[in-house]
Amino acid sequence: MDFVVELPSSQGKTVIWVVVDRFSKMAHFIPLPHLPSAKTLADLFIMHIFKFHGFPENIVSDRGVQFVSKFWRAFCTLVGTELSFSSAYHPQTNGQTERVNQSLEQYLRCYVSDNQSTWSELLPWAEFAYNNATHSSSGRSPFFVVYGLHPKAFSFSGSNSPVPSANSSVLRFSEVWSLVHDSLSAASLAQKKAADKSRREAPQYKVGDLVWLSTRNIKLKIPSPKLGPRFIGPYPIIAIINPSSVRLQLPPNFRISNTFHVSLLKPAANTRHQSVPPPVLIEGQPEYEIQEFLDSRHVRGKLQYLTRWRGFGPEENSWVSVDDIKADRLRKQFHLKFPEKPGGPVAPPREGGNVRKSALPARQGRPPRCHRRGRPPRRLLPVPA
Incomplete structure (x- = not known):
């Protein structure tokens, strides 16, 4: 199941709830005024499905x-329904519903491109077709x-009855x-052509493989x-x-x-592979080397720098x-390139008072470093591509 959102208002509806049966491929298109809460979703499920x-x-x-909420998870557990979720940033894992969504949107685009306030009236016809x-x-x-037969589709003999309003x-x-019917057929054909053009064989990965x-x-x-x-x-699997989804070992700050x-x-x-440079102990404190500063900002009266770490x-x-x-030298280099950034000589005044600037001790002959509080997570990283 999924939602088609951000539609123009049609009879007060702006969302379509799409539910597809995996076995029969039967679909239901339910118009809604807005995205429902988890509690409302449960009520709608009883009412329509x-x-x-x-x-x-x-x-x-x-x-x-709605789908990952505690209420929906508990509700489905109590009624004996198991939940599965699509992969991160790839909703196509919810494949059948995604394909139906695309067909439905393409159909609506074909039919209501001019008068976009009538789409809710056409959903029953689209669902039947x-x-x-x-x-x-x-x-x-x-x-x-599902039924073992095809329901009778709409047919009109062309003859008139004595009731003009019924005829119209x-x-x-x-x-x-x-x-x-024609719009939905055209939408399905266009979707198939687009999918065939971009479809390619996925690599066969195994546990331990490194991937970008x-x-x-x-x-x-990063600034830009x-x-x-x-x-x-790369990260290990x-x-x-x-066959289409894997789990990676990511940095802990992700x-x-x-x-x-x-x-x-x-x-x-x-x-x-390249080992991450170990910290240097200075006065008993681990410090990491700074390569350059990328940006600066004020947070709660404190000046901060977006730091790129060497290695x-x-x-x-x-x-x-x-x-x-x-790292006085790197700070000066950064503000020479970006004098208008916070902490620079021509930075605009900050609302809420001034930042007290304290002199930092010079570190002659030593690479720029940072105390442990600002260090990146300790782990091994290969050389970037």
Whole structure:
């Protein structure tokens, strides 16, 4: 199950809840005024799905707040339904629903491109047309798989009745059905062509393989994402979830799910390994060498620098307080290049008072370093690609 969101308002509805049965491929399109809470989702499930199909053994969804909430997890556990979630940043793991979403959106785009406030009226027609169409994997329609027959589709003989209003309604329904059927067929064909064009064989990974991870959906601490690395790592695979999803051993400062679709990975061939430089003990305190400063900011009255550490990749960049930094030369170089940045000679005044600048002791002949509080996590990193 999934949601199609950010639709133009149609009779007060802006969201479509899409539910697809994995076996029969039968789909239900339920219009909603907005994204529901977990409690409301449970009520909607009883109202629209349970009455036709009962409780399923398993539900596949993305990691939306409704689906990962404690209430929804507890509700599904109590009714005997197992939950499965799509891979991080790859909702196509929820494949069937994603494909239905694409067909539905393409259909709506074909039919309501001009008058976008009528889509909610067309959902019953779209649902019937989808469930009455032959599915490529089974060779049968969802209706036939579930009921053993095809419900009678809309037909209009063209003859008129003595009731003009009934004639006009049936004529309008006939036109709508024809357009809906054609639009949904065109949408399915366009989707198939696009998928066939981009489809390629996924590499066969195994536990222990090193892979590069795409930064497409990862927010790195760098000034400009456009100029940042396209891949980071490599990281070892610690588990194979299924042929299309793996689990990686990520740095501890990555607060994201470590399960990824294989489309976000690429093999790390002939990878050279380099040990992270160990800290230097100065006056009993471990310190790490700074390579350069990338940015600066004020946080709660304290000046901080976005620090790149020598021997570490961009994923280890971190903000460090000026009080923990002993790198006058690098700070001067940074502010010569960016005098308008916080802490520089022409930085704009900061609201809420001035920052007290204290002189830092000079470190003649020593590389710029930082106390333990600002160090990156201790681990081994290969040389970046």
